[in-house]
Amino acid sequence: MLTFLNALMTTTSFNLPARLRVVAGLVPWGSSVADIGSDHALLPLYLVASGRSPRVIVVEVAPGPYHRALAAVTGAGLTGRVEVRRGDGLEPLRPGEVDTVTMAGLGALTQQEILAARPEVRRRLRRLVLQPQGQAGPLRRYLAACGWRLLDEDLVYEAGHYYFIMAAVPGVSPEYSDLEWELGPLLLQKRHPLLAGYIAGKMEKLTAAVRELGRSQRAAARERREELQRLLLQLGEVSTWLQSAARS
Incomplete structure (x- = not known):
């Protein structure tokens, strides 16, 4: 059995x-x-195969993914x-059945809605590990508002896309600036x-949006353009800071 699990772990890790x-x-x-x-x-x-977790529950709502997960688990024995x-x-x-919930590849808003829908389950968890699709900032803010603090974060570039991954634990979150949340x-x-690279x-994209807004004479467009220009300035300062740190 151990040989089988080691082989499965190697194969699964490769994929x-x-x-x-x-x-x-x-x-x-x-x-x-x-x-x-x-x-x-x-x-x-x-x-499970790596020994990191003794037991995992897979939850799927749609028939196709549910049956694919069943087939994969059955095939792995x-x-x-x-x-x-x-x-x-x-x-x-x-509530209390698991201590960790992982969600990867779901939209950030969807993940927030999932956590909000069952507070009695969420409150009994000890860790969340989330890889949201889309803007991660609002999800970070939601976690803080619900009594969670960020424990660790990572960023992965894969197949032309950046992916934010965050681990959160129960606790009081520090205060962060808008740019830090983002x-x-x-x-x-x-x-x-x-x-x-992500900031670049x-x-x-923001520069292209500013250029497009500059073609409009509407007051709302001008306000939005000025807002984006301020954000560009802030991002530029962060980018310069990161590059200087990399050179030192």
């Missing part, structure tokens, strides 16, 4: 996308996990350690090496 490897690394050893929106169950299988449940978000979970306060503290891409 595990970089962003999911980071998510897995932020899951505490020995924790019971619920992975919401798992699809092919790559992350749960890896968590891990039905006793990875359970697949049909349901919406945290709905199939009992970019990731812990990423800024670490001076993460990928952050400068963001500035390019």
Whole structure:
């Protein structure tokens, strides 16, 4: 059995996308996990096969992903350690049944709605590991408002996209500036090496938006243009700071 699990771990790790490897690394050893929106169950299988988690519950709401997860778990011979449940978000979970929830690849707003829908489950968790699609800033703010603080953050560049990954634990969050909420306060503290590239891409899009708004004579367009120009200035200052830190 041990040889089989080692082989499975090697195979699964090889196929595990970089962003999911980071998510897995932020899951505490020995924790019971619920992975919401798992699809092919790559992350749960890896968590169990690697020994990081003794038990994982996979939750899927749509029929296709639910059956794909079931097939993957059955094919790996891990039905006793990875359970697949049909349901919406945290709905199939009992309070206290798991101590860690992972969500990767779901929209940031969707993740926020999932956490908001079952506060009785959320309050019994000890860690959240989230990789949202889209803007991560509002999700960071939501976590702080619900009594969570960021424990760690990472940034992954994969297949032409940047992915924010965050781990949060219950606690009082520090106060952060708007820019820190947007970019990731812990990423800024670490001076993460990928952050400068992410900012450069963001500035390019904002510059194009400012140029487009400049074609309009409407007052609302002028106000929005000035707002974006202020943001560009702030991002430029952060970019310069990151580059100077990299050279020193």
